[in-house]
Amino acid sequence: MIIEEIYQSYLNFLKEFTAFKSISTDPAFATDIANTARWLQDQLAANGFKTEFITGYDNPLVVGSYIVDPKLKTILIYGHYDVQPPYAKASEGQARMIEEDLWKAEGWENDPFVLTEKNGRLVARGAVDNKGQIALHLTTVFELIKQKKLNYNIKFLIEGNEETGSPNLRHFIEDHADLLSCDSVLISDGEIASGHPVIEVGFRGVINTAITLTTSDRDLHSGLYGGSVPNAARELMKLIEKLYQGTTTIAIDDFYDDVIAPTKEELKNHASFPFSIEHHHRVTGTKKLFSENSLDFYTQTGLRPSIEITGFESGYNGVGFKNAVPHTASAKLNIRIVPNQDPKKTVKQFEAFVKNNTPSYATVTLQLGQGCKPIRINPKSELATKAAKLLTQEFNKKVLYKYCAATIPIVIDFKEILGVSQVLLPFGNEDCNMHGANENFEIDLIKKDIGVAWGLLS
Amino acid sequence: MIIEEIYQSYLNFLKEFTAFKSISTDPAFATDIANTARWLQDQLAANGFKTEFITGYDNPLVVGSYIVDPKLKTILIYGHYDVQPPYAKASEGQARMIEEDLWKAEGWENDPFVLTEKNGRLVARGAVDNKGQIALHLTTVFELIKQKKLNYNIKFLIEGNEETGSPNLRHFIEDHADLLSCDSVLISDGEIASGHPVIEVGFRGVINTAITLTTSDRDLHSGLYGGSVPNAARELMKLIEKLYQGTTTIAIDDFYDDVIAPTKEELKNHASFPFSIEHHHRVTGTKKLFSENSLDFYTQTGLRPSIEITGFESGYNGVGFKNAVPHTASAKLNIRIVPNQDPKKTVKQFEAFVKNNTPSYATVTLQLGQGCKPIRINPKSELATKAAKLLTQEFNKKVLYKYCAATIPIVIDFKEILGVSQVLLPFGNEDCNMHGANENFEIDLIKKDIGVAWGLLS
Structure with a gap:
């Protein structure tokens, strides 16, 4: 004993x-x-x-x-x-x-x-x-x-x-x-x-990023200007949404260039894992499991890259309402990379994406860590x-x-x-x-x- | 004197x-x-x-x-x-x-x-x-x-x-x-x-709304689950983006049914107003003026409805990063309506929009005021x-x-x-x-x- x-x-x-x-x-x-x-x-x-x-x-x-x-x-x-x-x-x-x-x-x-x-x-x-x-x-x-x-x-x-x-x-x-x-x-x-x-x-490797987007140096009355001026919250939402193609595939140019596709052995291995969707929903509290091309859960999370919004803030979020078009919005994103992706290269791709997708009437500042390799x-x-x-x-x-x-x-x-x-x-x-x-x-x-x-x- | x-x-x-x-x-x-x-x-x-x-x-x-x-x-x-x-x-x-x-x-x-x-x-x-x-x-x-x-x-x-x-x-x-x-x-x-x-x-009339969307009862580790579970911030962003068709047109079903198109007289009147884009940019601090079908600024803001995001909050927005997929997100929207729209009817249309566009794996709660008529x-x-x-x-x-x-x-x-x-x-x-x-x-x-x-x- x-x-x-x-x-x-x-x-x-x-x-x-x-x-x-x-x-x-x-x-x-x-x-x-x-x-x-x-x-x-x-x-x-x-x-x-x-x-x-x-x-x-x-x-x-x-x-x-x-x-x-x-x-x-x-x-x-x-x-x-x-x-x-x-x-x-x-x-x-x-x-x-x-x-x-x-x-x-x-x-x-x-x-x-x-x-x-x-x-x-x-x-x-x-x-x-x-x-x-x-x-x-x-x-x-x-x-x-x-x-x-x-x-x-x-x-x-x-x-x-x-x-x-x-x-x-x-x-x-x-x-x-x-x-x-x-x-x-x-x-x-x-x-x-x-x-x-x-x-x-x-x-997986990881890169954390913070984005701030501004459309003016002041908030604007949402009555007087509503429907006629850029809204920083919406502009940042649109920018972020462009990161994706559907639910989980990432739309950044060249993002998958170095991603090694799961091998047959890995797929077979993961497929042999016991998995129940009911168990997954119980453990996560969610009602939906996303994956690319019907990959199993373990391949999707273990061997496919992801970008998750971990924070978003814009405008007034206190009690009641403030009728103003926000001039600034900020978000935090958590990027996970997989073999053979390099965090430094991914950071550059992300920067290029943001540069190419920021409209001329908005300004973006980025905070980007060095990241960690897979x-x-x-x-x-x-x-x-x-x-x-x-x-x-x-x-x-x-x-x-x-x-x-x-x-x-x-x-x-x-x-x-x-x-x-x-x-x-x-x-x-x-x-x-x-x-x-x-x-x-x-x-x-x-x-x-x-x-x-x-x-x-x- | x-x-x-x-x-x-x-x-x-x-x-x-x-x-x-x-x-x-x-x-x-x-x-x-x-x-x-x-x-x-x-x-x-x-x-x-x-x-x-x-x-x-x-x-x-x-x-x-x-x-x-x-x-x-x-x-x-x-x-x-x-x-x-x-x-x-x-x-x-x-x-x-x-x-x-x-x-x-x-x-x-x-x-x-x-x-x-x-x-x-x-x-x-x-x-x-x-x-x-x-x-x-x-x-x-x-x-x-x-x-x-x-x-x-x-x-x-x-x-x-x-x-x-x-x-x-x-x-x-x-x-x-x-x-x-x-x-x-x-x-x-x-x-x-x-x-x-x-x-x-x-x-214009006005309706203020607050939306909260949830995808689980808990935040989830963005590493362990990134790319495989619904993200409340992104789901709410996608829902809000569906409100729009392009920059300022609103995509809610039947939303324009009661909107009276600007009359020729009104358009002529507004077109005769002194307006300079430089003056507008100076007053607003923005670099872009949006309008539907090239309507003038006064018609766009005075006689066309609008929806502006006035607040958005989800996840962690403090110093540094919290690597979690947020399970809840909330937004405030400011809706401006024009003759002959009725705030009660607009509220119903908005509720129907939210109901029809919320994915089955998310839950939405709405806070909707009575609104004020145009x-x-x-x-x-x-x-x-x-x-x-x-x-x-x-x-x-x-x-x-x-x-x-x-x-x-x-x-x-x-x-x-x-x-x-x-x-x-x-x-x-x-x-x-x-x-x-x-x-x-x-x-x-x-x-x-x-x-x-x-x-x-x-």
Whole structure:
């Protein structure tokens, strides 16, 4: 009953870990952030790790090394200790008001910083993202050390800025490549799919953009001028709509030039995934699934690019009405790119699109990030092969080799700087509601995951 | 030099009048509002008027009656004493912060509540809208009384909620039709055009609407789901864009059924107006003038319906990016209708449009006001004919009989409840910047206007 024992240690560990209000999106929690990192360092040190508390890259980073035998292979396990705020207004000055009314308004049934058990799940902010997943590796490794069954040298890198986009992590990795040197990277920061265990074989790249369009230097009376002057809201809507051809195909010139069409093998693989439209609608709350040329959901989201409007604002949106034609409108767009697209080239294509489609009577300013490259990961590395065997054993279900439609920038950084193989082994349940209310980790799943981690590292 | 004398009284009167912070859009100014109304009542009483201070219809209304001779005709002069805030944030709790930094940020060169003279203009909040215009009638009438040259019985109705849409004024008129009984209504609350005097011959009607569209009960990760789920912002954009056919034509079914095409006479009249595209671009700050089938500006805005987006909001619009597909989006639309359109029928057409164009996977909720009817005004009433003669004399320029593209709901209320003829005689300069910074009234124009008012009422 080694699994039950580890689960008990895990539970105690996670109770303490989730009690820290390590919210990175709000500077008001800087002290909580520092306390969390210090606590993590203590936990690692108490279990025999050589530790480093690294500052100078925004929130502190904790690195721990446990060298069993220099001849053994070394695995670097990455995770993050920072969490999303458990209520909406944290960034608007209500930082210290973690009170019942705030988290209740978000839909939490209990204090998000007190780990509770409900319906066979552990509920807390960070229960899955990412405290619950990194804690699983930590407690399993600690037990393996105790029992002298650890078969790899282990390094932990646990950061505190994942929820703010890890802006300085690449610099840290560049500066500390020696400290992080390893044979493989192991990351658990995602979800299984339809009850099946998952090994992720790639991620889409991402570019965030903000557009502001202006048609005048002043708003104009919507009565006196209605129907005769450009309306910034409508002009920006028209510009954005031109990005699309139908529901999901992107109409930017040359946008698909470098996109690699899904291979027959990938299509066959995705088609073999269990998928139910009812399950999808339940998980997303939507009533419609879009795709290009009837591609399956996993190919559409994993291997086809997308542009989503993530914000739009123009004119007056308060109580009542202000009868004015807005002279300015702004939008945020989230572009996801796939192999073999290059973010720099995509940025140029997008800029050209905006330039060519802005009418002469409007002015546009663009804010465009550098973006992050898409990545494919070899699912047949030694460690991944071992993981797959263990997953099959524990879950007694087919392992899904799945493209993750989202982006983990660190994966690119590890590849480009460390140049080692990576295993992306998501542990969470699909309905964990990470970033939302009542974030939760299924206990039965935790135990299966512990079994996998134990087998993988022993 | 009677005009110069009246101008001096006017200047003194307006100095005191504009010093009141009678901002109706912010409840924090309730005391200033009450003080303004009381001061107005005192001014009327001091000049021999029988006055009433009426409460119970939101901000106080002031009514004054001066009966020269019951056999003479009675003119009811309407105006409003409330003003727009001189800075943007008044409604967000900064009510009492009328400080230099706030109004300077808005572009004011001097304290908006201290009347100043600059470049031949009187500058203050309310200088034109509407303190400056109603003050012109008040001081002229006071002088006519002193000189025993007033040739009509005069009633003043001055309200304090015009800037909040006069929500209770119709009820007041209904309840006090006797008190307001008259032969004609005279209103000065607008602007002349391209230096030519104007008599307004009609107003567009108006309907304000708010739409909220939802595609789920939660936002979705734009990486995990990007390109595969409905995006509320885009769905609402597409719905709104379907309202239009090209730039200004409206695509709602049957929308134009009751629209009366501009007559040859109207087209000829408008074509004879002085109009320069450079002047238009300067006044609006835009670089483009839209119109249906090359209609002139005055016909397009005065006699063609329009729909303008006045607000749009969806997703995250703060600093940085939130990578989520928004599940809800909302917009405000301002619909202007023309003779012979009926707001109730238009509301129904709009509702049907929304119903027919909302995709099955989205839900829409609508907020729809009753709306206000369009109106045509007889420009050949006895008083209007007299006004036209005086305008020609004072300005030595052609009088423009102009449809006002905006809406003054009170005009409909007066027509429907009092049933008398109305003269809409705007006094302001076109570049007065009402509602904006450095609102101003041209002194040369004021003197011409005083000449017209003097002649009209003597």
